[in-house]
Amino acid sequence: MENMFKTIEGMRDYILDLQRNMTRIPAISPDAGGKGEYQKAAYLEAELKKFKFDEIIRIEAPHKEAEGGVRPNLIAKYYGENKNKTLWLLAHIDVVPEGDRAMWKTDPFELTLDADGDTMYGRGVEDNQQAVVAALLAARAVMESGKRPPVNLGIMLLADEETGNKYGIEYVVEKRGDLFGKDDAFIVQDSGDPEGKSIEVAEKTVYWLKFTTQGKQAHASRPGDGNNAFVAGSALALALRKALYAKFDKKDNLFDPALSTFEPTKKEANVPNVNTIPATDVFYLDSRILPSYDVKDIDAEIAKVVKTIEDEYKVKVSIETINKQSSIATPADAELVKRYSEAVQKVNGVKAGIIGIGGGTFAAPVRNLGLAAVVGSRIYENPHTPNEKASIKFTLCDAKVITYILMNLK
Ligand SMILES: [Zn+2]
Structure with missing residues (x-):
């Protein structure tokens, strides 16, 4: 292990090389105004071919608007002594747009x-190029040691994380479920903290609903002629919040916050002028529900509240599901979590903290196959910001953590 760690420490220039080349190719989703990952994947595929991987697979999700007509996903595998089990490292290669250029002190698409001598600036350096780099460093250290790891090492460089995973991990899981064995384990280095101590094993269910309340339009001076949808919608938002927090009040200290949350968020514009009673009101509710609750029970409570408001205000309310994503939690005593905790102690010198989060990572699709997946890394935590930065030192730590886990899995 110490020799492999030394090899990793010697790869500072390689980190810069990879980060520089990747930052120059903005892989932005067509859904966010870009061309997709075609060129970045071509660069990375050429890079993977320089390694001694036993298999390199390209899985292309068709997408007309993207360069090449596809969203490319790359998979590389290096066999271990036990070929029936794989430790998968997941990283996404797409990035978000740079945002307001005036806020950047350097060119977002030129590594600075x-x-x-440690901090690198550029769009994507942290989210999620650091994970791509850490995975390649670990692979190189293991390959250069001349030893085969106890289990296979699998690296997945995925498209489309930033705009919903449809052409990325979800496509791979759907089309190539045969790639995964029942004992496989996954590490997703796409969230973390500067100490590198948190190990995320569970997510709340993300549940977004759109509420449209229908009343009747009238002149504001004669409210009796109409039925104010904004008033009824406001009453609904408050009633939902009150009822849901009261009824679903279980606490789970794995999560921060420990409670389920039910928050009215987005509000669509209604009438453009002040003197009209609006006939329609639209707002959204963002719920993050502890995994121990069944969403059906939430739906039943919502239906009850809606009925009360409809009766009281004589309006019609329709509900549309915008997003619903739940995942099976990884047990805190899983082998992967134990090895990860040891690695964090050894490499980052801190005690690991096992946590749950508010939801929405791209570990969810593999967790839903019933496989163990953890999310964690040592990062500044500044994804999507202007002057996004990453640390060479942190990258070396992440590479060591995954190397330790890989070499100690059974
Ligand atoms: Zn990310």
Whole structure:
């Protein structure tokens, strides 16, 4: 292990090389105004071919609007002594747009190394290029050691994380479920903290609903002639919030916050002028539900509240599901979580903290196959911001953590 760690420490220039080349190719989803991952994947595929991987597979999800007409996903596998089990490292290669250029101190698509010799700036350096780099570093260290790992090492470089995973991990799981064995384990280095201590094993169910309340339009001076949908919608938002927090009040300290949350968020515009009673009101509810609750029970409570408001205000309310995503939690005593905790202690010198989060990582599709998946990394936590930065030192730590886990899995 110590020799492999030394090999990793010697790869500083390789980190810069990879980060520089990737940052120059903005892989932005067509859904966010870009061309997709075609060129970045071509660069990375060529890079993977320089390694001693036993298999390199390209899985292309058709997408007309993207360059090449596809969203490419790359999979590389290096066999272990036990070929029936794989430790998968998941990273996404798409990035979000740079946002307001004026907020950037450097060119977002040209890597800049800070005078401290450690901090790198550029769009994507943290989210999620650091994970791509850490995975390649670990692969190189293991290959250069001349030893085969106890289990297979699998690296997945995926498209489309930033705009919903449809052409990325979800496509791979749907089309190539045969790639995964029942004992496989997954590490997703796409969230974390500067100490590198948190290990995320569970997610709340993400549940987004759109509520449309229908009343009747009238002149504001004669409210009796109409039926104010905004008033009824407001009453509904408050009633939902009150009822849901009261009824679904279980606590689970794995999560922060420990409670389920039910928050009215987005509000669509109604009438453009002040003197009209609006006939339609639209708002959205963002719920993050503890995995121990059944969403059907939430739906039943919502239906009850809606009925009360409809009766009281003589309006019609329709409900549309915008997003619903739940995943099976990874047990805190899973082998992967134990090895990960040891690695964090050894490499980052801190005690691991096992946590749950508010939901929405791309570990969910593999967790739903019933496979163990953890999310964690050592990062500044500044994804999507102007002047996005990543640390060479942190990258070395992440590479060591995954190397330790890989070499100690059974
Ligand atoms: Zn990300």
